[in-house]
């Protein structure tokens with residue numbers, strides 16, 4: 277394949293794309309070639325919210341529009357291009373927030389069942405975090421047992437979804453000034469489900485037709501996601517499965533093994549995958565695998581489930597979003613087990629060219645052609661054994677067309693907020709002080725959260741890696757989640773050695789002193805809530821202003837594609853962070869809506885959106901923003917070290 281035709285930044289993936297063509301397996305890379313995006317829908321100018329449409333209101337091409345023409349550019353119901361773009365945009369937020377929050381609800385339900393002893397195999401693993409959460413949420417500790425405390429915490433978490441008035445309790449984690457911004461703007465979320473439902477109501481034909489008022493509800497719902505549903509998912513998962521700590525793992529399709537049973541766990545919720553990890557290590561299962569001619573059982577993750585089981589068990593990551601079909605194309609995957617979110621329906625058809633069993637496990641997500649083995653949390657070990665057994669028994673059915681790329685890399689993951697706190701400050705005085713100090717003294721210029729998906733409209737992983745390298749080269753510490761984290765792992769950026777090779781002098785010196793990589797893997801998509809907590813910890817530690825919007829930080833999703841990414845971006849912005857997206861921008865059909873998101877939101881929230889397809893230019897937009905914040909804080913110039921003599925000291929007092 278000529279370089280210009282290469283679809284991935286990763287050579288092993290390019291080889292498999294060619295193999296797929298030979299094997300007549302149709303992949304997303306082929307479909308992206310044959311189906312181009314609709315130019316009207318992609319910029320938010322198509323409405324299909326009622327049976328009179330779809331109505332298309334594209335900007336006229338190649339000429340300035342007169343006010344009269346603009347007045348006429350409306351849907352059948354009279355909806356303007358602004359209304360339509362804003363409605364489409366916040367419906368994306370509703371979709372994304374629902375996905376994260378429904379995940380959080382599922383965790384809360386399992387949490388209660390585990391605390392009551394009704395979910396064998398699950399237990400409270402992080403007692404300290406349980407007690408901390410009890411303090412945060414006003415749950416009495418006294419001489420109550422962990423189980424009693426956990427049941428009350430789980431019930432309180434569930435209440436947040438159905439709360440009808442007041443404010444979600446989880447937003448209290450935000451800096452006080454930030455909470456006040458939300459109250460002043462009228463966007464403090466009342467309840468997680470309520471905000472999502474209200475978006476669906478307001479975007480129904482003939483309801484809210486003021487684009488600014490629509491976007492306001494989008495902000496409120498996104499906050500309910502980041503500071504609500506996602507945060508609940510992360511906190512309770514940590515208590516149940518353990519808070520991640522630095523761990524060594526492998527990445528890329530090369531983690532698959534020709535002589536072992538390969539099981540890929542793909543999706544987002546770690547509830548079942550935790551059990552599959554445990555079962556795959558049971559001696560009877562390993563024996564069964566050997567009896568089928570395999571040397572053992574090799575588990576690997578895909579997408580965010582991969583991040584979850586890597587962070588807690590060191591299980592290798594086979595790839596990110598655009599590598600899901602390619603994993604099957606290796607011919608070596610005996611089962612791909614999926615739950616929810618970011619799962620291509622086409623994995624079932626690609627699997628037909630090989631021997632792979634696709635196993636769906638969630639009642640919410642079935643795929644025709646897949647085997648369905650439902651995950652029952654009250655009997656999770658039984659479900660997990662059935663799944664692992666099905667994979668093992670499929671090993672002898674391989675078709676002989678196995679080709680595994682030799683592209684495995686090492687990575688260190690598991691940088692939860694607690695870990696960063698500890699690594700920087702030590703066990704007895706854990707804090708973000710050294711980070712803040714190094715930002716103030718300029719060794720670290722600022723911090724960037726780079727997250728999000730792959731997009732088949734862009735060369736796989738290229739923008740992720742280019743942007744992250746540019747940021748660290750300019751002394752910006754990067755924290756990462758989701759598919760960006762996997763891209764960084766595949767490029768070898770999640771290793772301490774990467775600091776010397778790719779980071780600027782200042783950042784490299786700090787990484788070397790602390791022993792951390794210049795890019796810190798914080799987890800899965802719901803774990804973007806960890807980034808919010810880390811930013812809050814930086815504010816609390818002092819010296820960098822009194823709100824997240826004062827910090828020299830920025831966010832980005834250079835290869836985004838999912839509605840969840842829009843929700844995440846919006847809660848970053850609503851939290852005071854400048855956030856740049858790449859590839860495409862879904863409101864370009866309305867200048868007013870786009871200007872509101874890109875400019876006016878800064879006055880309201882201290883953070884705003886940006887869009888730039890070129891990852892290097894996007895990185896420099898972030899760096900410029902970081903420099904602007906440094907200037908506002910008065911830390912833009914390197915401070916001279918002054919040694920005080922007695923006279924100067926006297927003057928001071």
Ligand code: SF4
Nearest residue numbers: 323326329331351353
């Ligand atoms: Fe057209 Fe209005 Fe119906 Fe949308 S809601 S499809 S703009 S008539």
Ligand code: MSK
Nearest residue numbers: 580618728729758759
């Ligand atoms: S998996 S949401 S493609 S980051 Fe979380 Fe990756 Fe985006 Fe899915």
